[in-house]
Amino acid sequence: MKVRTRFAPSPTGYLHIGGARTALFSWLYARKHGGEFVLRVEDTDLARSNAESVNAILEGMSWLGLEYDEGPFYQTQRFDRYKEVVQRLLDEGHAYYCYCTKEELEAMREEQMARKEKPRYDGRCRMRKAPREGVDPVIRFKNPMEGITVVDDMVRGRVTFQNSELDDLIIARSDGTPTYNLTVVVDDWDMGITHVIRGDDHLNNTPRQINILKALGVEPPRYAHLPMILGPDGAKLSKRHGAVSVMQYRDEGYLPEALLNYLVRLGWAHGDQEIFSLDELIELFDIEDVNHSASAINPDKLLWLNQHYLKTLGTDHVARQLSWHMGQRGVDPACNPPLRDVVEAQRERAKTLVEMADNSLYFYREVETYDEKAARKNLTADSAPVLQALHGALGALGQWEDGPIHQAVIDVSERMGLKLGKVAQPLRVAVTGGTVSPPIDQTLRLIGRDRTLKRIENAVQWIETKTVDNA
Incomplete structure (x- = not known):
């Protein structure tokens, strides 16, 4: 007998995490036993069913990667x-x-x-x-x-x-x-x-x-x-507990792999193992191992899993997921620098794709304002000569790569008798608008030579204008 499972949502709302877990368990059981997984849309409630909800369900299934072998079948047909x-x-x-x-x-x-x-x-x-x-x-x-x-x-x-x-x-x-x-x-x-x-x-x-x-x-x-899924407080899961729609998790910067790993652990376990690849899940999952008690969501656990997958998944895959978020911010992901290079630079310091996208905008947009606190400390009359020296050293480089960029910053620091932080931090604020970025050599490489030099010039001009205004 060939195993055949199904996921049969009603299109009266979005695909929520309870439905997504049901779909995942049904999908895993079919895959484990070499069977088939069917998608069926139970849309006979004509007053409440709508095309928007159907599309949301299909979009959620696609984003999670839960491909179906047959369907979708519609009951109204x-x-x-x-x-x-x-x-x-x-x-x-x-x-x-x-x-x-x-x-x-x-x-x-x-x-x-x-x-x-x-x-x-x-x-x-x-x-x-x-x-x-x-x-x-x-x-x-x-x-x-x-x-x-x-x-x-x-x-x-x-x-x-x-x-x-x-x-x-x-x-x-x-x-x-x-x-x-x-x-x-x-x-x-x-x-x-x-x-x-x-x-x-x-x-x-x-x-x-x-x-x-x-x-x-x-x-x-x-x-x-x-068993049902409960909120962190043990109460029935509701909108007040935060994101309950699958696509809302996408919008908040979670990777589908993290959400799948998180959902499978809501009621199922394999020893103390926390992180599973899809291949491992297909091999290890058994519906009879599911706990019959309700499970409570734990947002901190999901965030931890997401950070793990941001660090460990293939760079190109993370870049494809990041591309959507950059597009939401009006950034054409086809522009330089390549998104995969941005992922490599940012993946160790971001917990979500939203955080990664927000912290990477300066790679694609010109710096129009500076963080007030950062500018007050780092863009001063004393830092103007440092920035001018950096402009000359960086502009003279034959290769715009991490090593030569790093050495140029060190050379300016030594020549001016300053600690590295007194050189690198004003430079960072000048080219990013703030004090947080990947290592300065990576940051400058990704921004590019011409834009880096132009931003240094703008920062020096900003300091000079501020100095005149305050005189």
């Missing part, structure tokens, strides 16, 4: 198939028309609650033979009234449900559109899904879906229900 299955259930006596009005159902619910009973449909239309004038009926599945339904869950173990506690759920609305519990059953059946990995908020739906499959004579897939 399968309505004829659902109607066919509903009619079969009716014909074979496994479903019936329910003519109860909204008011009658509400009265039923209130009476049950008054008797301290669990509110549920009592099956009063099960034996109705004649239609009811003026009422558009729904169609309900005739759930078994006795016995048990067992879910051999791959995460939670054996979970038993009393059929008497499961009411006759609606499988088609009064307008004929199918409901979730019907469509998901038909889709999993038609698509040959062997393993359903999803959040444990679906666990109570599972016995109902198993009973529908049994009524159709279909062997149910194996189920694995993942």
Whole structure:
């Protein structure tokens, strides 16, 4: 039997991290067993589903690198198939028309609650033979009234449900559109899904879906229900805990590899190992090793992982990810210096791509202002002669490389009898606008000879103007 898993989001919002973890676990399980991973869009909620959310889900999957083998399939394109299955259930006596009005159902619910009973449909239309004038009926599945339904869950173990506690759920609305519990059953059946990995908020739906499959004579897939993800405070994850959309993590400068590594550790572990390549995850992951307890997000852990991947992933790969952030800042990443060189210079001192991008703008934009504190300390009347000496030494270099640049700065320092910091720091402020950058030789090399010399000239002119103004 070929393993086939699926990820089936509803396009009523963005791809959040809970959904992304479900997709990741389903993808890993399929890859580990040489199976196939299917993407299905459950868009039958016509009032809430929208194209923007579909695109956000596809974009999130693409950014994470969770490629699917089949799909995306859209439930709205399968309505004829659902109607066919509903009619079969009716014909074979496994479903019936329910003519109860909204008011009658509400009265039923209130009476049950008054008797301290669990509110549920009592099956009063099960034996109705004649239609009811003026009422558009729904169609309900005739759930078994006795016995048990067992879910051999791959995460939670054996979970038993009393059929008497499961009411006759609606499988088609009064307008004929199918409901979730019907469509998901038909889709999993038609698509040959062997393993359903999803959040444990679906666990109570599972016995109902198993009973529908049994009524159709279909062997149910194996189920694995993942525990929820909590906020750092142990409360249910919400927007107040920060970024919950996958693409928001991208916008905040995280690498997809860091987020994947982070998500897989929310509920799964392999000894004390913290960092995994995708190949390692495919080899080591097993859904049965997932903890059945909820996991809390830890933003500090994600930041630590992201910093690790910024330092260790291939330079060209990080540069491609950085390119998007530079474009967001109005920088054409095709301009000099090459982004891969910027990554090499900055990767040891940045925790996110946002930080790397913000700290690299001076490589592409001219310095129009200086940090006030940095200028007050380093761009003074005393530093003007130092900058002029540097301008001459750097301008005379035959090669614009790290070694000769570094030596030229040292030579000026020794010739003027100054500590290296008294030379390098005014130079750094002159060419970057601030006091933080990679080593000064790397910084100047990346900025380029002509722009470096021009920025030194501008800094000297700024000092002279300031000196005149203060006289």
